Amino acid sequence: MTQQREFPNWNNLYQERQVETMPWYNLDLDADLEQALTKLQINSGTVLDLGTGPGTQAIALAKKGFRVTGTDISEAAIIQAESKAQAEGLDIIFKQDDIFNSNLNQEFDFVFDRGCFHVFHPDLRQDYVRIVHNLIQPTGYLFLKCFSHLETREEGPYRFTPEEIRKIFGDRFNVVSIKETVYQGTVNPLPKALFSILERI
Numbered sequence: 001m002t003q004q005r006e007f008p009n010w011n012n013l014y015q016e017r018q019v020e021t022m023p024w025y026n027l028d029l030d031a032d033l034e035q036a037l038t039k040l041q042i043n044s045g046t047v048l049d050l051g052t053g054p055g056t057q058a059i060a061l062a063k064k065g066f067r068v069t070g071t072d073i074s075e076a077a078i079i080q081a082e083s084k085a086q087a088e089g090l091d092i093i094f095k096q097d098d099i100f101n102s103n104l105n106q107e108f109d110f111v112f113d114r115g116c117f118h119v120f121h122p123d124l125r126q127d128y129v130r131i132v133h134n135l136i137q138p139t140g141y142l143f144l145k146c147f148s149h150l151e152t153r154e155e156g157p158y159r160f161t162p163e164e165i166r167k168i169f170g171d172r173f174n175v176v177s178i179k180e181t182v183y184q185g186t187v188n189p190l191p192k193a194l195f196s197i198l199e200r201i
């Protein structure tokens with residue numbers, strides 16, 4: 001049976017703690033996403049950074065020329081991300097939005113989820129797949145980074161095997177690849193992660 005995991009109140013967390021101290025804080029574009037974009041020759045288009053948090057990934061994508069929307073359930077996170085983007089002169093749409101009660105009504109060329117899906121209770125996973133599928137244009141991609149079953153620390157988000165990812169997403173996405181990798185951030189050693197390339201059917 002999957003162990004039930006606990007998460008903070010996200011808005012309180014972003015009000016109380018400096019984003020730079022958060023385990024997932026990573027100024028650079030996620031290395032696995034960067035490789036995937038190069039391999040698939042994707043260098044323009046619209047992107048949703050889902051669960052954008054500190055906004056580092058949205059900002060890195062905007063610097064590469066993508067038209068970026070960043071959403072997060074935490075308004076405090078969105079306010080901070082927006083002010084960082086403005087300070088860098090970047091035109092990014094940041095919106096407070098709960099993915100399970102979303103006001104997004106656009107199809108993106110791709111969605112990047114770095115650490116959002118793996119905080120959701122297992123009962124919500126099929127809702128997540130359906131909602132995110134509707135936010136991606138046909139043949140667009142979901143790039144998903146989540147914790148791997150190989151990560152042995154007790155605390156933290158849900159973990160996944162490649163087989164579980166195939167089972168959860170396989171009806172609505174073509175599973176292009178799933179690789180064992182790490183979750184870049186402020187934790188030493190870096191947590192073990194899976195990076196999946198999922199093409200919308």
Ligand SMILES: C[S@@+](CC[C@H](N)C(=O)[O-])C[C@H]1O[C@@H](n2cnc3c(N)ncnc32)[C@H](O)[C@@H]1O
Pocket residue numbers: 010011024025026050051052053054055056057071072073074077097098099100113114115116119
């Ligand atoms: C592990 S953090 C990752 C943040 C960011 N993607 C990064 O890599 O720096 C997970 C994020 O998901 C957000 N989140 C949690 N539940 C959410 C929901 N229902 N809808 C949108 N965002 C959510 C949290 O506020 C948090 O910022």
